[in-house]
Amino acid sequence: MFQRSHSHLKRIDKHNSLSYTPKHDDINTWQLGLADLSPTPTICNHSQDLTDYLQLILTARVHEVVGPTPLNKAHGLSEELGCSVMLKREDTQPGYSYRLRGIYNRIVNLDKELRWKGVITSSASDALAVSYAAKELRTPSIIVLPEYTSKNRIKELTRLGSTVKLHGLSTDAAKEESLRLQSLHDLIAIPQPGDEYVIAGHGTIGQEIIQQTIPGQAEAVFCPIACGTLIAGLGIYIKRIAPQIKVIGVQLHDSTDVSRLIHCKGQSTLEEHLILRNVYPKVARNCSGVIDDIVHVTMNEVLIATKDIYEDTRQLLNTEGALAVAGMKSWITSKGLIGSGKDFVAITTEAQLDFSEISYIVKQASLAEMAMGSENESGLGSLMPAGTASTCAGDGWSSSTTVIGTETCASFTSDVDGSLWNS
Template identity: 30%
Template sequence: MKVSSYLEKILSSRVYEAAVVTPVSRMTRLSDQMHNHILLKREDQQPVFSFKVRGAYNKIASLSPEQQQRGVIAASAGNHAQGVALAGHKLGLQAIIVMPRATPAIKVDAVRALGAEVQLVGETFEEAAAYAREQSEMRGMAFVHPYDDPLVIAGQGTIGMELLQQVSEPMDAVFLPVGGGGLIAGVAACLKQTRPETRIIGVEPEDSACLHAALAAKERITLPQVNIFAEGVATTSIGEENFRLAQLFVDEVVTVNTDEICAAIKDIFDDVRCIAEPSGAIALAGIKKYIEREQARDQNLVGVLSGANVDFHRLRHVSERSEAREKSEALLAVQIPEEPGSFLSFCEALNHRNLTEFNYRYQPRELATIFVGVSVKKAGENGASLCASLQKQGYHAWDLSHNDMAMDHLRHMVGGTAPDLSNERLFRFQFPERPGALRKFLTELGARWNISLFHYRNHGAAYGRVLCAFQVPEGEQDAFSAFLDDLGYAYWEETDNPAYPLFLAAGCFEAPVAGR
């Protein structure tokens, strides 16, 4: 399709037979805090709580009567599935959604509630998509691509048309989440041909940045793997038509990490009382990073809140990581005398700061090592400054605020060490979180080396995390290293982590160097 044709396709789109014009909300608190005018386009208020209904409906409504009679099929584990299902329901045609077997029940139930037939196939989205395409050809059903289709792109582009009507001030930049590229392609095609001075900025997770990589390489590439925390934008490759439009209209791509996404989810809740899904909050994470990088002031910055289909159980993980990003809590390890009254003295040493967490277990020693969380709100105050203050008062203290092992595992398992263990090595592992994943992980570990510590906690995230210690005799170190490499899981050795001897290491306590 000619680029100039997209404006006509957007204006003639039939999305409003199923979708609604969503409001634009001002982030009052965050705007004042960051000295800019931050606006959010609220696609969480669509009937399926996501913008995906726009493109799906426009595509399906544009099919010929003969094609509609044969029905439609799509592959999706999330918002596109609900968009296709709603379109099928509105138009009275058969809709089949192929979803990976590990798709959460809440998403499967939501699609079925809209009247679509759900088929659970394969372990990954790629396997489900391949099956859906096979069925499309065999049964003559139209395959509805989630992003790489001009009519889907035009449907998403209606967001840009609405922004032109709703935002009266000049828009300095519009930030859009990027997965396969349907949203940014459509909105960019609309805005850049009407308001060329408006910067179009894509936002991607730093470990799922397919558009960022493609623009750098000047060609589409396929990422070997992606982090699926923000599953709505976890795509290994940008769409072909989407990339063509992005090369013409996208000014830049900003990448953000998981903590920055979690902090943006909290910001959205604090300002507008909406719980965004990770991919829905990613545009705001990009706005915040852009402001910090450019030292921007008094700009009109618009982000698209693309969806709010969040797994409720994921929120505890979001809460923990947002505190880390916003630096509102410091995690410390502190040695205090093992004697009555020492806890009170320690609280007094904190000078009325609020304790958010306290973990301790008695040990028959002169000094007890405690794990504490402390609320930090004053400018310039952080874990390092708290440690310095405590050390001046005679305490040995270690800042664990940026220690992933401490945040993800240690704070949930402080309770003492095991005696008489030798040759212990400590590791963190990460694996895809799906039914049976932990059992598979344990099976892969086998029984050659003794497991002396094990901690697993379901964080509601898309990946599982394990902390595990092994007893590895001196003569078996090379074989053990080869075993770890063959496992196929991401891992990090934590034997030298300063938190390890403070709380978990076997045998006699030997304190690491203070402040390490």
């Protein structure tokens, strides 16, 4: 279990969160002279990615805008599994998502001339993080979203100072409009695939986990795979500092994302498959070097995990946010580790639910419990009808966000050519 008797531990909040201050001889990597590190990535001109990600993580400017997120013990899950389950609460970030880390680190490292031109995104998943980071850095921002985007989401984005442009009835249409505006106004698209600063920003999660746990105690860290930048970043740091900790990727069944491809042994075969699936090869190479195992889960398992997390935290997450917990439960069960007393960390990545979606996801979680109970009794497959709850990022690069119960708001428009450029 995570011990609390060590003299070099200190509490950082009242919710079972621990902050570990490494001793001089605990981890020799902490002896790095940070003053000698430069935030400029070193990249060689050949296929192997030699970016010094550890350097970029250690010099990331994430904590200019966010503090370390809590590492809370999930008492209910711990009792259910007979293990010590800790939740890395990225859902408590501004914007309710881990994404702010990478996006802020990307924007703050832009040249000032580029930053003042403005940033743009068509990713619904990243919209809040882009808006928040842009506001903190006084950078103009445009968010292009489909016309069915909820009024509450639009209100949040405009409150943060972004110009919201609604276009088309699909994410593809919104993306095309975003590309047009990007070219027209010479804007910077955020995030860009495989961006080193985004990966490094996400890597600070791994850094905090190491600081908040006792060396040698954590058995594994569970993290959604999605587009790969989150698990690549935290995995790179964990494997450099504490390589004995397993990094377990979690993905939905039947996904066409990175998870099916990162274990390919042939580099050329891997890259060919990634290109065919529009996945950035560099991100997949980083993932393949740090992920120890992959667990696929059903939507039923994810929905049940949202209920488990709520009962431990009183926070209702969307399905992407609960994915790591679902994977952790499945992996512990499949490995026969229930009752082992081992220590596990799961990343609760986000809580991006609109109020109108809450009753729907609660209902679906109840149906999922019934379905899983029937499945266990009869041996039949999942009883959840296909498509009742889904995750769909739409742009292929951002992690998915739950698309449920959204209301149309086609009448809302914002002048993209006016006020933004006069501010």
